[in-house]
Amino acid sequence: MLDFPRLLSAAFKSELRASGRLARRSGCSPEQALRATLQQRAGAATPDALSALLDERAAQQAVDAARMAARKTRNAAALLLRQSRHDGASTLWRAWFDGSAHPNPGHCGIGARLLGPSGERVDISREAGYGNSSEAEYRALIALLEAAVECGAHGLTIYGDSQVVIDDLNGSTADAAVSLHACRNAALALLAQLREVTLRWIPRHKNHLADALSQRAGRALVAPIDDANVP
Numbered sequence: 189m190l191d192f193p194r195l196l197s198a199a200f201k202s203e204l205r206a207s208g209r210l211a212r213r214s215g216c217s218p219e220q221a222l223r224a225t226l227q228q229r230a231g232a233a234t235p236d237a238l239s240a241l242l243d244e245r246a247a248q249q250a251v252d253a254a255r256m257a258a259r260k261t262r263n264a265a266a267l268l269l270r271q272s273r274h275d276g277a278s279t280l281w282r283a284w285f286d287g288s289a290h291p292n293p294g295h296c297g298i299g300a301r302l303l304g305p306s307g308e309r310v311d312i313s314r315e316a317g318y319g320n321s322s323e324a325e326y327r328a329l330i331a332l333l334e335a336a337v338e339c340g341a342h343g344l345t346i347y348g349d350s351q352v353v354i355d356d357l358n359g360s361t362a363d364a365a366v367s368l369h370a371c372r373n374a375a376l377a378l379l380a381q382l383r384e385v386t387l388r389w390i391p392r393h394k395n396h397l398a399d400a401l402s403q404r405a406g407r408a409l410v411a412p413i414d415d416a417n418v419p
Contacts, residue, residue: 190239192219195226198245203229279386280305281344285332286398287316287324294318298328299401302335310335313401325350326371328402329357333378342383349395354387 199207203225211221223238230237285300296316303309312335316327329348336344348354356364356372357379364372379385392399 190223190235190242192222194242195219195222197249198242199226279343279345279384281308281336281339281341283332283336283341283344283346284395284398285325285328285346285348286395286402287321287326287328287350288399288402289319289321289324293320293323296324296327297402297405298324298331299398299403299405300328300332300335301397301401302332302339302341304339304341308339310339311401313405315405322350322352322365322368323371324402325353326368326375328398329353330371330374330378333375333382336385337378337381342385344382344384345386345388347388347390347395348398349390349392351389354389357387 196204199222204222207218207222207225210216210225211218214221216224226241227233227238230241281302281304283300283302285298287296287298289296296319298312298314298316300312301309302312312328312331314331316324316331319327325348329346332346335341352365352368356368357375
């Protein structure tokens with residue numbers, strides 16, 4: 189006889205509800221009610237018909253499980269690809285920058301961190317005059333590049349969440365934002381003093397440390413930065 193767990197595994201929700209009503213109405217056990225419900229769905233009052241129904245459903249469940257596993261594998265692979273595009277290959281020096289304006293335009297704060305292969309570390313968190321958010325981002329990058337030049341940070345990957353600044357520097361001069369020309373030229377002059385520098389965009393949630401440093405400067409915050417969450 190087909191066991192109760194197999195019946196439960198094969199039953200649809202509608203069949204479970206129907207068997208529950210049957211058990212309450214007739215006084216039979218839940219197993220008897222479910223067996224009768226599935227036997228009726230099988231279309232013939234024979235054990236072979238019920239067994240064939242359960243085998244068919246078990247096969248479909250296996251197909252569905254394989255499809256779900258394949259989907260999870262594809263999603264995981266896509267996530268790793270996105271992360272690799274954001275993070276890139278490991279380099280000797282790494283840095284993050286961010287700028288904020290309160291309001292926008294308004295009082296600017298900039299933040300950045302530069303890390304070196306021998307434990308070098310430079311943190312930047314300071315006020316940066318008046319401007320809009322893109323100008324604040326650029327000023328943060330310029331301050332970071334000044335520190336990188338001073339440290340001789342060749343082989344450097346710089347991460348930022350400003351699509352405007354990253355695209356402006358990685359793009360052609362013809363496509364550069366006119367209002368940011370002075371900032372762009374200053375950044376390019378500093379980049380020319382460094383070898384093997386890559387600028388990469390990352391999502392804002394992966395740039396939280398530089399953001400915290402810029403926000404602390406822009407709003408005159410005094411709370412300490414949590415280094416446990418350094419990218």
